[in-house]
Amino acid sequence: MPQHAFTAAFGQSRLVGKDATIQVDAVRYSVPHALIEQSVWVRFHGDGPIVIAVIEGLSAEAARHTRSTPGNPRIDDAHYPEGGRGERVPTPTTPAEAEFPALGSGAAPWLQEAGESGVRRVSAKMTDAVALAKLHGIDAIDRALGTAATVERFAGADLNS
Known part of the structure; x- marks a missing residue:
């Protein structure tokens, strides 16, 4: 043997x-x-x-x-x-990721739903949201993030629309 x-x-x-x-x-x-x-x-x-x-x-x-x-x-x-693995807390790795939660109450649910749905390129979409907030204001982007999270819309152009 x-x-x-x-x-x-x-x-x-x-x-x-x-x-x-x-x-x-x-x-x-x-x-x-x-x-x-x-x-x-x-x-x-x-x-x-x-x-x-x-x-x-x-x-x-x-x-x-x-x-x-x-x-x-x-x-x-x-x-x-x-x-269990305990509570998992996302850690920002870029300045845009650190700014994302400051966009308002819609940011956290969007990030949670995107993660649970297996969305790809989340970091890039967070960077886009921060850039859009600088152009259109935080309130508009906060509402858009909250709506996108509710209806599970995470494609690249969804936040723009």
Whole structure:
């Protein structure tokens, strides 16, 4: 018998990120937090991925999810300490991102809904909103952000219209 398991039978290897997730086909799937920065294997079986880890020399199923699509991560709160990841607070990384919340009460719901909907290029859209506020005034952009969040309109030209 070989000393180590023949891991190719487990599927494709992935490295678990610091957020206890792996990415497969552009979708994030959570795994138990104890596997952070370790290699795991994933394969699709039936309607979703199965994640295999080698723990103390033995292979075992670490996680199982239903299949998802890009922009719709599958996160299981049981994979995190105390049953959840806690409150996630966005941290601005550019001056425009820091100015965005000051646009008014519509900014926070817009950002929340955009994140939950898997909107791409959110940072660029936030920068556009800040620029539009300088041209048209904060009140108009605040109303537009609130309306866009309510009706889930996040395309590039939606805020302009």
